[in-house]
Amino acid sequence: MDSKILQLKDYIDEAEIVVFFGGAGVSTESGLPDYRSRNGQYTEMEEQNLDPKVIMSRKYLIENPEAFFNRPKKSVAIPEPNDAHKTLAKMEQAGKDIRVITQNVDGLHQKAGHRFVLELHGHNRTWYCMECSRVYEPEEVERDERHIPRCPIEQGIVRPSVVLFGENPDKGVLEKSRETIHKADLLIIAGTSLTVNPAKNLIHRFKGKRVVVINNEEIDTGKLKVDLYIEGKVGETFKAINE
Ligand SMILES: [Zn+2]
Structure with a gap:
């Protein structure tokens, strides 16, 4: 096993409360495009001269409901949980206190059987x-x-x-996310560029021991010190933990 994977496994074993803080990159291996990646929906919209920040906004929904609900979409297969969702759920089922905070709206953690999931974007x-x-x-x-x-x-x-552009995350979910991160010993930040709020601010609630980043490129965590950086896909990383 790769030494970084081994390190991550040790961190998880040592921690009492693990927070897995995930973004779009967690679901790309389930076939869901990362809005900000080259093949993502954003690019597709941009090609059609549609600004996602405009057409996925509250304002657009209210002013152009017909267009909002009838935008032509590429047909995509129903997404299934990948190795990241499945491994995390399996660890939770085995009694590990793993708490998921996600920026995704696809419900794949729940579909994998995870019980503790906070959905920042609904x-x-x-x-x-x-x-x-x-x-x-x-x-x-x-x-x-x-x-x-x-x-x-x-x-x-x-x-x-x-939660659309121009809308705030649910206050209850946000408050619970703050508390959850504050209590954690290990924070795993995965598949997110951390460029948007509330994600960008939330991670600074962390007061625990270790921070791990799993992403296909380096990210700016500000003052938060990263103990372990794993460059790569999130699903593949968790698959490797399992092996
Ligand atoms: Zn009604």
């Missing part, structure tokens, strides 16, 4: 009415003649429970 599992807050399953939402999902009660727009 999720796609349920949609809700922007007028009355009634909650719907995405596939049961009725659409009007312009194909805009509507709540039958007040005709409010029904939308995914994800």
Whole structure:
């Protein structure tokens, strides 16, 4: 086993509370494009002269609901958890206190069976009415003649429970994330460039022993000292731990 993988394994074994802080790079091996990578959705949108910060924003949803909900999408296979999601869930099931904080909205940690997951940017599992807050399953939402999902009660727009540009993360989730990072002994930052908030600020709540970064390129962690940097894919790294 690679010495860095061995080191990571030791850190995990030694720690009482592990926080796995993940971003888009955790799901790329499940076939989900990293918005900021070359083959990602961002690039695709940019090619069509659509600025993702515009069309994935609250403002755009409210002003152009028809376009927001009917943007042509490449059909993608239903994503499945990869070795990162699966290994973390397996460790938790074996009794390790591993707490996931994710910037992804794909629900793959839960799909792998992980119990402790905080979703900073919300999720796609349920949609809700922007007028009355009634909650719907995405596939049961009725659409009007312009194909805009509507709540039958007040005709409010029904939308995914994800945090769009121009919106703040859920306060409860944010507070719990702060507490969770503060309590951890080991912080594993994986597949994230840490360029956006709240991620950028949150990591500085860490007061524990070790910090590990797993990413395909170096990232700026500011004043937070990194003990171990593993350059590479997150899924592959966790697969190697297993072997
Ligand atoms: Zn409603």
